[in-house]
Every structure is written in C-alpha cells, then in structure tokens.
Amino acid sequence: MSTSLALEKTMTIAYLGPEATFTHQAAMKRFGASLKYSAQKTIADVFNEVAHHRADYGVVPIENSTEGVVTHTLDMFIDSDLKIVAQIVMPIEHCLVGRIPKSEIEVLHTHPQALAQCRGWIMRNLPHAEVIEASSTTRAAQKAADSPHTAAIASALAAETYGLEIIEASLQDNPDNVTRFFVLGRKCSPPTPNARTSLMFSLRHEVGALHTALKIFQKHELNLTKIESRPSKRKAWEYIFFVDFVGHFETSPTSDAIDELQGCCNFVKILGSYPVEA
C-alpha cells in the first residue's frame, strides 16, 4: 500500500488529534511527512472526514497491549461503512513532562488511557498529586505548559511541541507497551500475503450460539487472533462480537468461513482485510 499511496501527492490523512498525539505519530510512521495531515477532535470526526471525502484515509487507535480495545473505535464500525485498509503497530513511550522537578508536582494532567498504562508508576511516584484527565496526551502537555506546579504524561514529541522538559521517561507499567492503529478507507484492500480479516457479527438467542459460530473458524483452521464483545446499544445485554482472524475475506478458506458464518448469525459485517507483519 505504501508505494501506491506515496504517488498520490495531494492525499489528506485525517487523524485523532491534536497535533503530536500518538495517533499523529502513527499516521506519519505509515504515510511519511510530505502529505497533508488533518487533526480531528474525536474518533467520530475521523470517520466522518473519510466518509464525506474530505480526507482520503483516516487513522484511529484501536487497541493497546496493556489497556485493551478503544471501545469507541469499535462502536463506530457498527454504523459506519468504512473499511480497515491497513494497521499500524507502534511502541508507546509515556514521559513525565513539565518545567519543574518531580518533587514540586501537585497536579498531573493525563489522558485516561495513559493514566491506565502508568497507574503503577503514578501510585509509587506521585501518590499525592491531583490527577486531572485530559482529552489527549497533547492537551495534557499544553495544560502543564500553562500552569504552575503542574506536569503531564505525554509523548516526547508533545513535550518538544510545547517547550517542556522530559522529567522522566518510560513511565508505562508494562515495558512491552504497544498500540495498534487502523487506517480507514472507503474501499477494501486487495488480497495480500499475511492478510488478517476483521469482522463483526451478532448471534441468535440460542444456547451455544457463540460456540456454533466459533466452530466454523476451527473447521477451516483459521486461528482467531482476537475476540471482543460490545453492547449492541439497541437492547440491554445484547452483544455484538468483533473478531480478527487469519486470511483475506476474498480468498478461500476465509471466504468460505464467512459464507458459513452468515448462515448462523443475525448479521455479519466485514470490516476489512489488511496485511500484518508475520
């Protein structure tokens, strides 16, 4: 994908902003620095920009290896017809940024996901700081730049953007802290080697319905790499399942499994097939 995309010079990439977020960095890692980047306020806005042709592709976070899925991104696929055309995997390094020594910090601004990923560090190092949640790590850095006795958890790039120092690096509790991002487009990607498919389905209300659905994947020897359930938002305690598994939706045996799945589910929606690193 990278080669063909690089040729289209006027391409616009919408991403979950503001500037210098981890999503911005993931987008630049994938598409390079020469394209037009358009920061969006919310995940829904990224979907809208692509759906309404104001951007060619969108980049949103989908899952962190410590904190799990970004549920709002999953939920967007319920009503959207956009497709996942690629994934970006990026190590996430959280830093304590500000203009004061650690001992003078009274207030700490942080995004809820960063907070969850650094919870242990905060409890050990800043147990008495007032933690204020921000809408992004960049916004947290900006708050730290504007107020006394204040620091933030943000990326090294955000620190640079707001003229802050890195007081301490690598705050994440799990050193193996990685985030997956999805690249959204309006058309499906063609088959590639090492493809993975994401789809969602809802089940009939029968004992063993989930088992019946998963049996199909086993029969075709398609390893499920992921399963998530989300509320349908239509009826309390009714769920939609999101699964990732090996293969491209247009090639056998993946296509056969999807056909069979359609026979035993209320609905099946293909979210896309995209190459993953082996």
Added chain:
Amino acid sequence: MSTSLALEKTMTIAYLGPEATFTHQAAMKRFGASLKYSAQKTIADVFNEVAHHRADYGVVPIENSTEGVVTHTLDMFIDSDLKIVAQIVMPIEHCLVGRIPKSEIEVLHTHPQALAQCRGWIMRNLPHAEVIEASSTTRAAQKAADSPHTAAIASALAAETYGLEIIEASLQDNPDNVTRFFVLGRKCSPPTPNARTSLMFSLRHEVGALHTALKIFQKHELNLTKIESRPSKRKAWEYIFFVDFVGHFETSPTSDAIDELQGCCNFVKILGSYPVEA
C-alpha cells in the same frame, strides 16, 4: 443474602465514591441505609478495603448496558482473591445539573462513562461546550457548583447534594440504560436458585483453543451470558477471557464443566457464583 446481611449491624460497605455516585446508590439499594458506608477513591481501593478486612463487602461497577464493561474492575480480578457474592442491577439516569440556563453553558464537566452514554445528546444540545472529564459524576457536580458558566452531567442525588438544579433529565442516548454492580466479599456465596457463575481463564496457544473451551459449555448446555477478553498485561496480545454462565460452581453440571475447562486451559479462576433475577 439481604436478610442475613441485614442482621450484622456493624457491617461496613466500601464503595467507589465519592458520596452520591451511582455506585453509592447501588450499594444503598442492596444494603439499606442503616449500615456504615465507606467511600473509596478508586476501584483498587475498594478491593483493598475488603481484602484487608477494613470493610465487610465492597461495591464496584462492572458493566453498563450501553458502554460495556468497566475494564479496570475486570482487571482487578486478575491479582485479587476476592469473590463476587452478589450483583446489583440499577437503571442509570443522567441529568444536566447546574445553576444556569442551558443557553449559558460554556463548560461541561462529566465522567468518561457518562460522556459515552450521553454523547449523542451532548452533540445535539451543547456542541460548542468545552467538555472536561472528571473522576466521578459527583466530582463533576461539585465542579459545576464552584464555577460560573458551568454545568455537569450527574445523578439527581448529586445535584441535591451540591445544591444544584436539574436543568434537564434523562440525557442518556439509550433509554434502556442499566448498570450492573458487583458486591465483593472474602468468601463464596452458597448455592441458590437462579445462580450465575463468573470465571476467568487463559488459553494455550493453539488453533481453536477458544472454541475447545467454549465447546465444554455447550456440551453441558450451560448458556454463556457474557464473554470478554482482556490483555494479560504480561505479554503483548496475550489475552485473559472472562465468562459469565448459568449455574453455581459447586453444583452439577456447572462444576463438571469447570473441571473439564481446567483440563484445557493454562489456568482457570472462579470469581464467584451469585443469584440473578430470572
């Protein structure tokens, strides 16, 4: 459970505070008004109070019918030995609270879960308000009481607690908005009719491992009412599964299914069995 618990007069109930949160209301719905309630700052603190015998029971949110699981509560069970002894199901009604008319609101304080449950309403009614995330709906109400041009999304009880007016009621996008809470204890509950069991397990790395595990539930005709996957936090992209299903872990066929499950999983941990309304 209610009858026997009501007899122990000195009982202390730890809950996710501050006072007047939905968790506080759920705890009072279950245990009545005459016991000692102890507000905790975090979900981890509620677990700690019960584990260290400073509280007899703890109450934490586990799942909202619109927004899905409270991942931090699920994750706490990975390292905790506490048991789920009961569940409380409560309708959640979010209100816009403050001291100004809707047209004068510039800043809106809200908890991330409340924000997610009222996202559609906010977009339609307060698209230009600055939304600031608070650590609880009560804290959001407190902020609205302290600042001009400011309102909050909180419960009617929180409005009353801070002397605020209800500017508009029922903001939740889904009218069928219900939250499940767990009551945590140090010992398992004995068998009851209409029991449900919650357990967690991790799988061996084999194709179809999840299917093999779920097949056991189907074989014993135990309907799975819920499945969630969470990162193991030990290795990137390694998951722990949480399932809820029909029956008490000490009675057949549920106990047989658990025995078989232990044969095909890396580990299985029973989180508790508790009565549910039919």
